[in-house]
Amino acid sequence: MAAPTDDTTADGTGPTSGSAPAPTPIKAVPVRHPGRWVAIAVLAVLAAMLVNTILTNDGFRWDVVGRYLFSGPVLNGLSNTLILTVLSMLIGIVGGIALAIMRLSPNPVLSYVAALYIWLFRGTPLIAQLLFWNFLAALYPRLSLGIPFGPEFVSFDTNQLINQFTACLLGLGLNEAAYMAEIVRGGLQSVDHGQSEAAGALGMSRGQALRRIVLPQAMRVIIPPTGNETISMLKTTSLVVVIGYFELMTSVQRIYSVNFQTIPLLIVAAIWYLALTSVLSIGQGFVERRYGRGVHRGPTGARLLPRRKTAGAT
Numbered sequence: 001m002a003a004p005t006d007d008t009t010a011d012g013t014g015p016t017s018g019s020a021p022a023p024t025p026i027k028a029v030p031v032r033h034p035g036r037w038v039a040i041a042v043l044a045v046l047a048a049m050l051v052n053t054i055l056t057n058d059g060f061r062w063d064v065v066g067r068y069l070f071s072g073p074v075l076n077g078l079s080n081t082l083i084l085t086v087l088s089m090l091i092g093i094v095g096g097i098a099l100a101i102m103r104l105s106p107n108p109v110l111s112y113v114a115a116l117y118i119w120l121f122r123g124t125p126l127i128a129q130l131l132f133w134n135f136l137a138a139l140y141p142r143l144s145l146g147i148p149f150g151p152e153f154v155s156f157d158t159n160q161l162i163n164q165f166t167a168c169l170l171g172l173g174l175n176e177a178a179y180m181a182e183i184v185r186g187g188l189q190s191v192d193h194g195q196s197e198a199a200g201a202l203g204m205s206r207g208q209a210l211r212r213i214v215l216p217q218a219m220r221v222i223i224p225p226t227g228n229e230t231i232s233m234l235k236t237t238s239l240v241v242v243i244g245y246f247e248l249m250t251s252v253q254r255i256y257s258v259n260f261q262t263i264p265l266l267i268v269a270a271i272w273y274l275a276l277t278s279v280l281s282i283g284q285g286f287v288e289r290r291y292g293r294g295v296h297r298g299p300t301g302a303r304l305l306p307r308r309k310t311a312g313a314t
Helices: 033-058 063-069 072-103 108-123 126-134 162-188 193-201 206-243 250-258 261-289 300-304
Strands: 142-146 151-158
Touching: 033 063, 033 261, 063 261, 072 108, 072 162, 072 206, 072 250, 072 261, 108 162, 126 162, 126 206, 162 206, 193 206, 250 261
Parallel strands: none
Antiparallel strands: 142 151
């Protein structure tokens, strides 16, 4: 049996006392972030100042806010705001899908018409469009359908056909369609072209491939900006005050024009807008998760920062 060497013990399991000493363990010192504590202190002071002024400033008149928060006129204006938001977004989504398909069509006439529509409605202010539709009777007292330079089949009185509500829907919905067209177009173009080619190889028409293959995959890209547009539409409905339609902002304006409690009534409107946008944001999150199934999502930091190699990793 061979004798043990100088570098091993008698049982051959470790170094002898004459080998190199064990390395000293490293004492890790955590990195300090003094800037974070300074920022926390500054934000805490500002938050305390904000709470103090909200609770001690009598100009807020929280008693007036509580009195009108659930009053009849405010709730009526709120219901009109919700109706305008839903119907305008419905017009915008349907029109946007149609315009996006036209914009991507190989037919140059359809593509140019869609591009002209988007250019016109995105390039002019929404207030100007609302006023235009509201005063359309000054330009066309009667609207008719028929053969150009020939007989008329149907004729309407413009003042009776386009009232304040119709003008609001036309202004908000047609304007939104121009923005939704670009959102839908971006979503459709995000789907790999091979999907359409594979659908065509299976015998599907372009319409079937769009409806069954491309559009469901594009929804994952379309949903987030559509949710943002819905939230924006909820607040944009306040612009219909320029044509006198009764909605949330109009209702509070009529109230504070009588009692001169401007700030409390504006706070009432702000509370309702914040509550509704919060509900819409939660709903948007559920819809995004519904259409994002099957897509791996790690932590935010893992998506934004490069992955660090751990010790011993190859």
